[in-house]
Amino acid sequence: MKCLFCSFASASQERLLRHHRLKHRRGAYWPCVYSDCVCTFKTPGALKSHLTRSHCQTAKIQDKFTFFCDLCEFREICTQQSFFTHLGHHLKKHETVCCPFLRCSFKTNNLKTFSSHKSRKHKHGDIRTCLRADLENEPVSIETDSSDQPLGICNEEDTLPSSSGNSDVQEKEEYVDAETLEHRAAGFFLRMQTELHVSRHAVQKIVEGFNDILHLSESHSQQGFKAVLAEHGIELDDSVLHKIDAVLETNPLIVSTQGKGALATDHRRNLFFKDKFPVIQPTEYTYKITHKQTFVYVSIIQVLGTLLRQPDFVEKLVFSQGDNPGQFCSFRDGQYYKDNGLLGVQDASISIGLYIDDLELCNPLGSSKKIHKITAVYWILLNLPSKFRSTLPLIQLACLGKTVDVRQFGYDAFLYPLIKDLGFLEKIGVYIEALDTFVKGTVFCVCADNLGAHSLAGFQEAFNVEKFCRFCCISRDQIGNCEPRNFPLRTVTQHDSFVEQLKLTDKPKPCVNGVKSSCALSKLSFFHPVTGFPPDLLHDLFEGVVAVELSLCLKELIRKGFITFDGLNNRIKQFPYKFSDLVNKPQAITKTSLASGKVNGNGHENWALLRMLPLLIGSYIPEQEQSWEILMDLKEIVEITVSTTLSEGTLCYLGNKLADHRQLLTDTFPEFKLKPKHHFIDHYVHLTRCFGPLVDLWTFRFESKHSFFKQAINDAHCFKNVLLTLSTKHQQLMAYLLDTQQLFKPKLHVGSVDRVKISSLDEKLRTVLEKKYPNEDDVSLAKEVHLYGTQYVRDMIVSAGECSGLPEFFRILHILVDKWWKVYFVTTRLSSWYMEHYRSYQLIDNCHSDLEILDPETLNDYHPLAAYQVARTLMVTPRAWLLQ
Known part of the structure; x- marks a missing residue:
């Protein structure tokens, strides 16, 4: 068998799988080692089970057919045995089942009677040639491609690696050096501390137990050597045995986890993580020299530099300007982006989205309420398309500080190192090797709830005051009387004049038209609080x-x-x-x-x-x-x-x-x-024109990031210097994810597929597939796929195109996955009517409509829908607006 990704070859599936684990793991998922299989798996165990189940050369290959059930909506491509298993479920409920073989009128509602009839009358019956009369004219048989072997299997006449030639290459490919083993062990311990939230004390106990087991296994390995050599008539003296013991003692896992080994203690492991993993250490700052209160900051410049050195990360970035007149598809289509003096002018620029929020580390109803409340600042690179930005590892940590300290010393002190780095990004930029140039950037917006946005932007934080809105200067008593077109919108010049007036007043708590202070981020050259805080x-x-x-x-x-x-x-x-x-x-x-x-x-x-x-x-x-x-x-x-x-x-x-x-x-x-x-x-109509689609800038995914810090402190059971503890653990997690290439969700995840011949499919399906793949003999059909984390399953409803001003709906019958890992949906068009009272759509299956193949990229909305039977009517209710 040959590796899909390199020239390595082995006659053993186990050795090929081991080589695949070490050399070709693809981030957070594992692709099948066979080139003609499109399946991917989340764990190596699932991959191994798939290889045994689907690619074992000794496995029995069963024919598959399209089966229909008269008692329910069952219509599946499956084996004959699977169909009889389905019929058994009906018989267990004492439902009357007709014998599925042709020219047999037997009926029963008893499972034992049915089994007895089948064994007596149809012991060697083949449903492929004995289908009932109502299916006689329908070419439904589907045969698995049992003649063609996977590309990775070698026949006897194929050239396998010889003992004198390619075997050396094979052994060299499979050899893992001590440094790699040590790195893998360190990655395992790092994952335990960060992703699995195992305490440091527990990790140390695991390391010590791990080391003891390795020592005990030495004598077992020594006895194994002796037995093998004795089997071949080779006798060893004590000096040779001592040398074998010495070799066993050099096992990198033993050396690194004992005594003064690099992974033996918590302190040594942390030093190893800093040296061998891309850990960007948080820096601890004090607000004032005379005060002990501190906060932590993770350099945004260092994190950006690390991310932009990842080829997989850089290739997903988008730097082009929005060119969709009359359409709002991203923040680049918004007026604020186009008017930005840096982002809207530079051909390539970095757009940063910040997020600020307070979170309780402890039970908010317990005795520790507000004692350990912290203020967190996260950021994300908006140059990534929105379909990638929902992944939590892409949300980076910038600052952590105790909320009471932030209130005492102000945002100017808390955000000082962040603003300094952002100023550097605006003036100098960061180097992107793929573009061979320095690219400048700035903060495009700050996502936050209303309280957090008003606090940072310098507006009044109470909403029962006269001027409560950060988007306009409307009064509280005008909420229900003023039309949106008459809102007195805030402007940059007007806001700056309000801030200047604040400096001239002597009132203890001054406020001018809802503005109580300047925004700390106003020190940046290309950010302003009026244009930088979208709604949530x-x-x-x-x-x-x-x-x-x-x-x-x-x-x-x-x-x-x-x-x-x-x-x-x-x-x-x-x-x-x-x-x-x-x-x-x-x-x-x-x-x-x-x-x-x-x-x-x-x-x-x-x-x-x-x-x-x-x-x-x-x-x-x-x-x-x-x-x-x-x-x-x-x-x-x-x-x-x-x-x-x-x-x-x-x-x-x-x-x-x-x-x-x-x-x-x-x-x-x-x-x-x-x-x-x-x-x-x-304000949403106006703000969409300014910021683009508002759903791309909501706080939902940012708030999900809080769960890591809550879980981390819950497992640590230690509140000594909690800010440094949490930020360090977060940065170690980011280093682990970078090292294992798990920042992004896989574009495609497929658990299992059925490989079927196109020529043996029913007429409708065969016709559309032959038109789509004129040069292909077989295709892969999946029951379920995940595209960028969204699950698509057969029988789901999707919307594509429109007719007479209304969206059209399709039911997914089959999911195609071609050899280029491209997904298509085989669908049937549904008749639909809009139900005004329900704000939903009524659907009717059209049995006479032809099958259609849809590309997921052409859907009106990527969310798949479910159809429900309501008052004898099949209905579907959309998640998002399907008309444009």
């Missing part, structure tokens, strides 16, 4: 407006008797959620939360509840019910704002929808007072 969908919508209006409208629907409180919760609990909806399903609503004016879910759960509400209770609500229309308008607003691509026409529609929604809300509930977050979302 998570806190404005999903934990704000959505939570409030769900509570308000559901209480009204319950009061009018359309639904009951218990009936609503029963529908939420018992609804048959599918696929990703099952992961993010909403939680039951409590009476306490309804009374408080906000439902009790988090952002994801509130989003899921609003999206699934039409399918849950839509059939119980009468047409034109105003409370229901408020929720459905809000659902439509959410779909538009979470879209990754928006047109100018869609933004105009969003503006009208926001105005109509606000008017309907105030008319239906005249006593309800609009919240400041209702005003913030009125």
Whole structure:
């Protein structure tokens, strides 16, 4: 067998797998060693099981066919045995099953009777030639490609490495030196400390036990040597045995983990990590010489330099300017990027996105509340496409400080080293070897919740004040009266004049039109607080407006008797959620939360509840019910704002929808007072034109980064110099991920495929495949794939294209993975109608439509959907806006 990635060859699958582990691991996933197999795996154990199951030369290859079941919607490409197993499930429920063989009218609802009939009458029956009459005219048989061997298998006539020639190359390829073994062992210990959160004390005990076991294995290895040599009639004297013992003692794993070995103690391991792994150490700073309070900073210049030396990282960066007139696909299409004096002018520039937030390390309801509350500053490189930026390892740490110290000494002191490095980036830049030049950059925006954004930007941090908005100068009493086009928007010049007025006032807590201080980041040449703080969908919508209006409208629907409180919760609990909806399903609503004016879910759960509400209770609500229309308008607003691509026409529609929604809300509930977050979302049309799609700049993924620090301190059980402890552990984790190339999720992950001949497929499928692959004899069909972390499964619904102004929907029947690791969906087009009352689409299967092959890149939205049967109607509710 030959290696897919180099010239190494071996007759042993085990040796090929061992070579593959050592030489060709691809970051966070493991590709199959055979060149004609497109499967990838998350663990080496899964890869080994796949090789044994699918590529063992002695494995029995079974024929596969397309089987239909009369009792359910089962239609699978599987073996004959698998089909009979499926029929057995029906028989266990005492359902009547017809014998699947031709010219046999036997029926039964007893499993033992069916098995007895099959063994007596059809012992040697082959379904390929004995299909029932209703399938007689349908060419459904599918045969596995059993004649062709995988590229990695050598026949007897093939030239294998000879003992005199290529075997030396083979041994050299497979040889692992002491330095590599030591590095792998260190990487294992580093992973235990960082990714697996094993305490340092526990790691030390594991190292000592590991070393003891290695010592005990020496005598076992020595006896093994003796037995092998005795078998060949070779006798050894004591001097030779001593030399063998000496060789065993030189095992790098023993040497490095004992005595003064490089991995023997925690201190030595940390020194080894600094020397052999790309660890960028955090630096500890004091706020003032006369004070002991400290904070830590990780150099953004050093981290950028390390990342930009990674070829896999650099090849994914995008430096081109936005060139989509009338379309908003990324932050480069926004006006603020185009007006930036550095980013909008330079042909190649680095765009940085910062994030700031406070987090509690301990239980926020316990006795340690606020004692260990810290302020964290993260950053991410916005030059990466948004499909990569959701990966947590790409979110880097900049600063950690105790919140009480940040409040005492101010952001100017806390962010001083960061601002210094960012100033260097603006003036000098960092060298990118692939471009052979220095590339400058700056901060494009700071993502934060409203409190964090106002605190850093220098606006008032209370939202019950007169001037509460950082985007305009509207007063609190004008929230429900002023149209968005009449908002007095803040400008750079105006804000600078407000800051100058602050310097001239003698008031103890001065404030000018909502501005209470200058922004620490204003020291940068190409950043301004008016244009640098985008809104946050998570806190404005999903934990704000959505939570409030769900509570308000559901209480009204319950009061009018359309639904009951218990009936609503029963529908939420018992609804048959599918696929990703099952992961993010909403939680039951409590009476306490309804009374408080906000439902009790988090952002994801509130989003899921609003999206699934039409399918849950839509059939119980009468047409034109105003409370229901408020929720459905809000659902439509959410779909538009979470879209990754928006047109100018869609933004105009969003503006009208926001105005109509606000008017309907105030008319239906005249006593309800609009919240400041209702005003913030009125700015979304304008802010999308400024920042691009707002979903790309929300705080959802940044907040997920907090979980690492909470887990790390929970396992450390030590709060001595907690800032340095957490930052050091984080940087060691980043070093491990860089060393193992696990920064990115794999583009494609496939667990298993069926290799089938095109010529033996049914007519519809064969026709589209022959047109797609005219020179191919067989194809790989998968039941499930992951593209950039998004799961696609057969029977999911996807949307592509449009007809008469409405999106078209397709059901995934098969998933193709070609030999270039490119994925396509074999689909059938569904007839669809828009249901205004549900803000969803009704679907009807069209059995006469031809199959179509879709490229995932052409979908209206990358999120796959699930179809649900609601009141005898098949319906699908979108996650994002499907029209442009």
